[in-house]
Amino acid sequence: MAAGRAEPADRGFYVYGIVGTERPELTGVTGVDGRSAVFMHEEDGLGAIVSEVPLAEFGEDALRRNLEELSWVAEKVRAHEDVLERAAREAPVLPLRFGTIYRSLDGLRELLTKERGQLATTLEELRGKREWGVKCVIDRERLGQAVHATDPRATQLAEAAEGKPTGTAYLGRKRLERHLGARADELATRLTTAAHERLAAVAHRAVSEGNAQLKAAYLVEEARDNEFRQALEELGREYEPFGIRFELTGPWPPYSFVGERTA
Amino acid sequence: MNDPRGAYLATPGSTTVERGTSNLADVLERVLDKGIVIAGDIKVNLLEVELLTIKLRLLVASVDRAKEMGIDWWEHDRALSSGAAPELEERLARIEAALGVGSEEDRAPEQVPDDGRRSG
Numbered sequence: 001m002a003a004g005r006a007e008p009a010d011r012g013f014y015v016y017g018i019v020g021t022e023r024p025e026l027t028g029v030t031g032v033d034g035r036s037a038v039f040m041h042e043e044d045g046l047g048a049i050v051s052e053v054p055l056a057e058f059g060e061d062a063l064r065r066n067l068e069e070l071s072w073v074a075e076k077v078r079a080h081e082d083v084l085e086r087a088a089r090e091a092p093v094l095p096l097r098f099g100t101i102y103r104s105l106d107g108l109r110e111l112l113t114k115e116r117g118q119l120a121t122t123l124e125e126l127r128g129k130r131e132w133g134v135k136c137v138i139d140r141e142r143l144g145q146a147v148h149a150t151d152p153r154a155t156q157l158a159e160a161a162e163g164k165p166t167g168t169a170y171l172g173r174k175r176l177e178r179h180l181g182a183r184a185d186e187l188a189t190r191l192t193t194a195a196h197e198r199l200a201a202v203a204h205r206a207v208s209e210g211n212a213q214l215k216a217a218y219l220v221e222e223a224r225d226n227e228f229r230q231a232l233e234e235l236g237r238e239y240e241p242f243g244i245r246f247e248l249t250g251p252w253p254p255y256s257f258v259g260e261r262t263a
Numbered sequence: 264m265n266d267p268r269g270a271y272l273a274t275p276g277s278t279t280v281e282r283g284t285s286n287l288a289d290v291l292e293r294v295l296d297k298g299i300v301i302a303g304d305i306k307v308n309l310l311e312v313e314l315l316t317i318k319l320r321l322l323v324a325s326v327d328r329a330k331e332m333g334i335d336w337w338e339h340d341r342a343l344s345s346g347a348a349p350e351l352e353e354r355l356a357r358i359e360a361a362l363g364v365g366s367e368e369d370r371a372p373e374q375v376p377d378d379g380r381r382s383g
Contacts, residue, residue, distance in 0.1 A: 015303065018299075055305075058305065059305060063305060081290050094299055095298040097295070097298035097299060097300050097301075100301050101307075104304075107303065256297050258297075259299070
């Protein structure tokens with residue numbers, strides 16, 4: 001019930017995320033405009049995390065202009081993330097993509113009512129789970145050396161090129177390079193696929209965008225956090241001789257697991 | 264410990280948790296590209312935002328760092344990647360054919376380097 005709240009034409013309502021029956025404490029949290037207080041707009045058992053924004057900065061035209069300002073975007077995106085992180089520490093949150101702005105709370109009210117079932121279901125699934133990001137960094141040189149050392153065909157090609165006339169040796173080296181490159185790609189893909197499977201086995205859900213270069217997000221139950229981190233550390237040790245290192249980020253609000261849906 | 268992501272900085276072994284610029288890239292990627300899309304009253308052109316993400320990524324990262332982060336689209340673009348240029352592959356195949364099998368290809372001779380021709 002926000003009937004008493006003034007909705008002047010020069011202000012909009014920026015929405016960060018949606019929470020269910022568990023409510024995070026938002027006292028003292030400042031919104032993306034750097035001034036306005038973040039508050040909870042409640043509707044039918046759901047809560048939207050909202051703050052007022054000046055349309056001079058977040059109106060359609062202003063937003064289009066500001067999106068060209070890299071420093072502006074970096075600052076606002078961080079502010080958006082800070083609000084959600086703060087909330088996600090205390091309650092399951094559905095994070096919204098940057099720039100969801102209503103002119104009045106009527107539209108927001110309508111959305112929460114209309115999408116109630118779906119939003120509540122997703123919130124229930126996210127309870128007690130957090131998103132972790134994992135990327136792998138590949139040192140191509142070390143990977144190449146590892147391939148060279150273990151691949152019989154590479155040794156054969158290297159030997160074949162030895163003691164040959166310059167031109168033949170050059171071609172031999174080229175052939176070897178191409179062979180090693182292809183084998184390195186194969187090996188990297190195999191290893192990172194295996195890594196993803198092992199991490200996904202500990203996670204409730206997993207998404208991967210990577211090919212040879214693992215780039216994935218894992219939704220992990222808090223109770224299994226240690227197991228997940230242990231799996232990652234094991235992988236780090238096992239893959240170290242191949243020049244493959246893992247980078248872990250998080251915990252994140254579950255951006256990668258709320259789906260891309262337009263309400 | 265204000266930032267929960269900082270808590271794991273000292274992870275042993277070869278697994279690290281990154282902060283700073285790469286972390287900004289991670290934040291941008293999630294906040295701009297992921298999360299629920301709900302049509303508010305103010306329309307943001309998400310395509311513009313996506314283009315912007317790329318610009319930002321390149322801004323916050325050197326090319327090498329970008330590659331480490333898995334941003335390597337230019338490497339898959341043959342027009343931008345000399346290593347994978349098809350004409351080089353073709354040329355190599357022709358040289359190999361001329362040397363290995365010894366059959367004379369019509370357009371091969373001017374493509375074969377001097378030392379290569381002597382050995383053939």
